[in-house]
Amino acid sequence: MTVATRRSETDDVVESTPEEPGRSGRTEGRPEGREIEARVGWRYTLREVGRDPTAMAGLLVVGVMTAMAVFATVDAVVFASLARFEVFARVGVRQYWIAETLWVSPIAEPSPRLLPPVGMENQFGRGTWAHPLGTDDRGRDILARIVYGSRIAIQVGIVSTLLGLVGGVLVGAVAGYYGDLVDDALMRAVETLYAIPFLVLVLAVMAAFGRNLTFAILGVGIASIPTFARLIRSRVLSVREADYVEAARAAGVRDRNIIRRHVVPNSFAPVLVQATLQVGYSIIVVAGLSFLGFGAQPPTPSWGQMLSVSKDYMIQNVWFSIWPGLAILVTVVGFNVFGDGLRDALDPRLQNE
Amino acid sequence: MNIYRYALRRLLQAVPVVLGIVTITFLLSNAIPGDPVQIMLGPSPSQAEVEAIRARYGLDQPLYVRYVNYLAGLLQGDLGRSIYYGVPVLQKIQERLPATLLLIVSSFGFAIATAVPLGVVSAKRRNDPTDHVARVVSLVGVSTPSFWIGLMMILVFVYHLGWFPATNLVMPWAPPSALPAAETRVDVLLASAHHLFLPTVSLGTLQMAAITRIERSAMLETLSEEYVRLARAYGVSERTILRKHAFRNAQLPVITILGLQITTAIGGAVLTETVFQINGMGTLIVDSIARLDYPTIMGTTVVYGLVFVLGVVVTDISYAYVDPRVTYGEAE
Numbered sequence: 012m013t014v015a016t017r018r019s020e021t022d023d024v025v026e027s028t029p030e031e032p033g034r035s036g037r038t039e040g041r042p043e044g045r046e047i048e049a050r051v052g053w054r055y056t057l058r059e060v061g062r063d064p065t066a067m068a069g070l071l072v073v074g075v076m077t078a079m080a081v082f083a084t085v086d087a088v089v090f091a092s093l094a095r096f097e098v099f100a101r102v103g104v105r106q107y108w109i110a111e112t113l114w115v116s117p118i119a120e121p122s123p124r125l126l127p128p129v130g131m132e133n134q135f136g137r138g139t140w141a142h143p144l145g146t147d148d149r150g151r152d153i154l155a156r157i158v159y160g161s162r163i164a165i166q167v168g169i170v171s172t173l174l175g176l177v178g179g180v181l182v183g184a185v186a187g188y189y190g191d192l193v194d195d196a197l198m199r200a201v202e203t204l205y206a207i208p209f210l211v212l213v214l215a216v217m218a219a220f221g222r223n224l225t226f227a228i229l230g231v232g233i234a235s236i237p238t239f240a241r242l243i244r245s246r247v248l249s250v251r252e253a254d255y256v257e258a259a260r261a262a263g264v265r266d267r268n269i270i271r272r273h274v275v276p277n278s279f280a281p282v283l284v285q286a287t288l289q290v291g292y293s294i295i296v297v298a299g300l301s302f303l304g305f306g307a308q309p310p311t312p313s314w315g316q317m318l319s320v321s322k323d324y325m326i327q328n329v330w331f332s333i334w335p336g337l338a339i340l341v342t343v344v345g346f347n348v349f350g351d352g353l354r355d356a357l358d359p360r361l362q363n364e
Numbered sequence: 365m366n367i368y369r370y371a372l373r374r375l376l377q378a379v380p381v382v383l384g385i386v387t388i389t390f391l392l393s394n395a396i397p398g399d400p401v402q403i404m405l406g407p408s409p410s411q412a413e414v415e416a417i418r419a420r421y422g423l424d425q426p427l428y429v430r431y432v433n434y435l436a437g438l439l440q441g442d443l444g445r446s447i448y449y450g451v452p453v454l455q456k457i458q459e460r461l462p463a464t465l466l467l468i469v470s471s472f473g474f475a476i477a478t479a480v481p482l483g484v485v486s487a488k489r490r491n492d493p494t495d496h497v498a499r500v501v502s503l504v505g506v507s508t509p510s511f512w513i514g515l516m517m518i519l520v521f522v523y524h525l526g527w528f529p530a531t532n533l534v535m536p537w538a539p540p541s542a543l544p545a546a547e548t549r550v551d552v553l554l555a556s557a558h559h560l561f562l563p564t565v566s567l568g569t570l571q572m573a574a575i576t577r578i579e580r581s582a583m584l585e586t587l588s589e590e591y592v593r594l595a596r597a598y599g600v601s602e603r604t605i606l607r608k609h610a611f612r613n614a615q616l617p618v619i620t621i622l623g624l625q626i627t628t629a630i631g632g633a634v635l636t637e638t639v640f641q642i643n644g645m646g647t648l649i650v651d652s653i654a655r656l657d658y659p660t661i662m663g664t665t666v667v668y669g670l671v672f673v674l675g676v677v678v679t680d681i682s683y684a685y686v687d688p689r690v691t692y693g694e695a696e
Contacts, residue, residue: 199380199381199384200384202381203380203381203384203385203388204388205627214634214649214650214653215388215389215392215393215661215665216392217653218392218393218653218656218658218661219392219393219395220395291507295507295508295509296631298509299509299510299511299631299632299634299635302509302511302635302638303634303635303638303650315509318509318511318512318515321515322515322639325515325518325519325523326523329519332512332515332516332519333516336508336509336512336515336516339508339509339512340504340507340508340512343506343507343508344503344504344507347503347506347507348503
């Protein structure tokens with residue numbers, strides 16, 4: 012039990028942050044304040060993360076992947092529509108339709124299928140710079156599909172996490188704040204959600220509403236509600252006893268506003284860390300769903316679906332099944348490392364060690 | 365209160381949870397678009413045939429009647445009849461559940477056997493090369509999709525090295541006569557372990573990584589406790605401190621994570637079964653979804669929920685064994 016008490020004490024230090032945003036700045040401003048540098052505040056947290064090279068590496072990966080996803084989205088929406096229009100004008104309806112069905116560009120030279128990466132050779136030919144990572148079973152460039160796959164991965168990871176975060180924080184904060192019957196009812200409901208295995212729940216949702224990415228995101232998001240709800244509830248239980256909450260209540264602030272302006276911001280730090288880790292986890296789960304055929308449907312490239320196709324060609328071209336897996340691994344490691352760094356920065360206990 | 369009464373009470377508390385699972389899956393399954401009867405009978409069945417099938421499966425009744433009937437059946441151990449297989453769902457689950465349980469249990473065994481020592485050593489030799497290796501292993505472990513590990517292992521160990529078989533899992537309790545090369549029980553067990561190795565590692569890596577992380581941080585935390593410092597001051601050997609003072613107290617968060625990992629393992633098993641073509645619950649549910657066989661979808665989900673709830677209850681009870689401070693809800 013000592014552990015629990017100590018934890019909440021140290022957490023209180025962090026909790027006072029959003030209430031007093033100027034606090035760390037004030038300490039720095041004092042001439043003799045150097046050695047009693049405040050270990051709170053977002054500025055402090057950011058600086059702390061900045062000092063951690065591993066966390067920065069994670070942030071870099073996250074940044075690069077997100078940039079890649081944004082680029083791919085813009086490319087898909089803007090340039091692809093322009094290109095389509097041009098292609099359409101050049102080849103006419105019939106040929107364009109055939110090409111769309113076969114998923115190859117009608118004006119591009121068809122590439123050999125299952126080419127290895129640059130500098131390697133297999134039964135299908137020698138890898139060239141035209142396709143640095145090789146080609147897949149239809150002669151499509153693997154690098155391009157990996158870049159495009161990042162779009163799905165990042166979108167899925169972030170949107171589903173946000174969904175789980177908002178839902179979980181809402182449920183958990185209300186349950187923790189009101190306690191008693193409300194708490195019991197809400198947390199039992201959440202527990203039920205938790206008792207249905209993650210992937211099976213998502214599969215059930217997809218079975219009911221169809222195999223498309225939106226439902227995968229929705230399913231993964233809903234399935235992550237319990238984690239966030241439990242996490243924030245445990246913090247709210249201690250925050251709601253704080254003096255400033257008491258004061259707000261005495262001043263006649265409405266419960267809704269107390270929860271929104273005092274309780275949630277002060278319980279948010281662990282939720283943020285969990286959210287970062289959850290993005291990585293969601294990416295893995297959705298890749299698994301795509302692998303089973305329940306994610307983005309072809310021809311839209313996604314890493315899980317690439318792996319699913321590649322398993323039939325593993326002997327002919329190993330690289331086809333290595334690249335998408337590596338892409339998932341690197342992205343998820345990025346989010347995990349960054350999340351760990353964030354946690355270390357937000358947990359003052361670790362600083363003295 | 366003794367341990368049996370505590371276990372009973374925990375089980376009773378799980379009843380509403382199970383009821384919730386049943387309700388959610390029932391509603392979801394009934395929301396499935398597409399008519400299962402049509403799938404069974406082909407494109408142009410006669411009206412009489414359709415009516416007969418609907419009556420046989422109780423599909424002609426309103427939703428709440430079907431719900432009550434389903435609950436009543438469930439209490440009697442009746443999960444309905446599979447539309448696709450034409451046999452009771454329970455029978456199908458009895459066929460498939462053992463393989464899945466075997467896979468999950470063996471992956472947990474693998475995870476605990478590797479993660480606990482790894483975590484302890486990692487905490488003991490903090491910032492040592494051993495610690496760094498352990499941390500990298502666990503980071504990569506939690507970040508890699510289990511099915512990709514499975515694919516890569518098939519590639520290396522099955523296709524290139526030929527050390528392990530990729531498919532056709534042999535159950536350890538299969539009769540020796542079922543295998544061509546087996547004569548005794550030992551042969552069967554060996555063959556089974558041989559088959560099970562790759563799926564176990566593939567599924568267990570994630571658990572292993574998660575447990576290593578928790579074990580390490582829990583050990584670090586207990587090793588900095590006052591009583592450990594006191595024991596050191598008394599000159600108790602480091603080995604004894606580690607084994608008697610720190611280890612046992614560090615296991616609580618580890619057990620919590622084990623309980624939570626059950627869900628992940630169940631989900632992961634669906635993928636592992638697909639990769640290694642094991643006829644388990646996971647492949648059953650994936651196939652049932654493709655065939656709109658909703659009695660089977662419901663049955664499988666409910667059984668998955670039961671497995672999970674039981675796992676959580678077992679986790680709760682094992683707290684008490686590890687931590688003497690936990691009482692079974694007894695008044696002080």
